[in-house]
Amino acid sequence: MMRTVIKGKTWKLGDDINTDLILPGPYLTMRDTEQMMQHVLEGAIPRFAEKIRKGEIIVAGKNFGSGSSREIAPLLLKRLGVGAVVAESFARIFFRNAINIGLPVIECKDISEKIKSGDVLEINLETGTIKNVSRKENYAGTRLPKFLLEIIEAGGALKRLRQSAQ
């Protein structure tokens, strides 16, 4: 069964967090993903890779993941343990890529005004509701369409493809 509820401490970022910020171009050819991982978001939060803990949540402003189509961007976030990304809006290729590799992404209006970095959020993917445990508030995020939830549930688009081929 899918983990429909994700609970974790937040890391807050601004608007237009692009894929070059998530993984700068000069590291793109590295064969060692572990090494690549060390550079994730370093331009936004120095030594982010060391600081992030499993299940923690990234909260950002508008247009998260803009720029290149590099799928390694959401993949590295997932491998670093990021539990979900909540943003006011996402760039479309990043959004697709995140779903495709099984990283939950939720859109929520004005979320960056509502929370402070470090707040603990509890996200229900099925209903799209976001509970701010630290502030005892609830926000309405947008619910994922069923077939996208199913992709996340399967662990990504390829696992889903394999399932449907069986």
Place this chain on the structure above:
Amino acid sequence: MPDLHSGGRGFKSRPVHFANWKVEIYSQNNNYSQKNGDVTEVGMTIAEKILTAHSPKQRAVAGEFVEAKVDWAMVHEELGTPNGVAHLFESLGYEKVWNPKRIVALLDHWVPAPSVDAAEIHKTCRQFVKKYGVSNWFDMNAGICHQIMPEQGFVCPGELIVGTDSHTTTYGALGAFSTGVGATDMTVVFATGKLWFKVPETIKYTISGKLPKFISGKDIILRILKEIGTDGAVYKAIEYYGHTVKQLSIDGRMTICNMGVEAGAKAAIVPPDQKTTRYVKARTKRAYKIVKADKDAEYIEKRDLEISNLEPQVAKPPTPANSVPVTEVENTPIDEAFIGSCTGGRLEDLAVAAKLLKGKKTAKNVRFIVIPASYEIFLEAEKKGIIRTILEAGGIIESPTCGPCTGGHLGLLAADETAIATVSRNFVGRMGSPKAKVYLASAATVAASALKGKITNPNTLG
């Protein structure tokens, strides 16, 4: 909580967007609008028509999801990266790709390989195309994907094309619907030839006015980006109309479609005209169908831009939407001037640069680097004497590759250095050190700046 079950266009309630997707999936066709109780069919945009034509639906309008058959799948080094398409496809255990003749694979980002890691990526690409019989394969001596695709005849009006590169929107310049996807989506295409799409809403941009001297597609798109912002077209298509667009060369149209993605656009399309058909017919014998929008097509937004008095535009770091008239940043000192990339290394770009550089020398404090976007352009520029002019002016010419555009090689920036470049993005760290600064501009402005050693308005040089 918004009502997530409102339908597509034609329903009374305003549809709610999720990441700009309407959530009703595989809904019945909501393709009728109600006027005075009568049911009238609403006209369609180019995006709606192309996606419909490639799907099993009779009619798919903005907001609907379709599973569409793609005409072409383009992959560059994303095929061979450690988590790339080859790796993912192999993990699926399929014996064949859906259609090896409909895949175009090439190397462009790191050519020739500047590191062992890049060489390994290239090796994986070569092995994959051999193993699966991908016949449209371009090794190191071809050029940048977004030049090769149209140039080698892989783009026709009305076609549906996906590529593992965000600037795949370029092919809209020839009236195709083309968009960027990630490695997993591409793997699904390799396996099935199909992909799900949400039919996007469309912004209609009408650009009018006679092109002023030294104003190119790059200046126009930078101006547009300033107007609509980095997320102004997220999940939407853009259709470009107007006298100026007609006036623009195919090169210029490719630039305005290419950088549509800098506003988040899913596709950017110029309706085909005679220039389009002339270009396409010279490159392929494939039959195609010209797709135009209906007169009563529904647009989410209509915008106009008048460019008769437009000054050359320069986008300050750190986003392409941060553009200002060149006069506002004139005299900013630079360390590097770069003409190249899929959005500034075409023949027209090299030609205008050569015109300014002819018989002159670039400033001593500037590294002036030029990379033609393809071999065809390189050869043509050589024939026209452009290459010689650039060399005589003190420029360095490299063979076709993305080079410094993606921070790969051939002219990266050190901390605190500044470049002016014809590339697509000036994000932090894009061309090297995260402490470097990149200004985006047209080839004319970059060439003028190379001559003076500081950001310069080409109009001051004649």
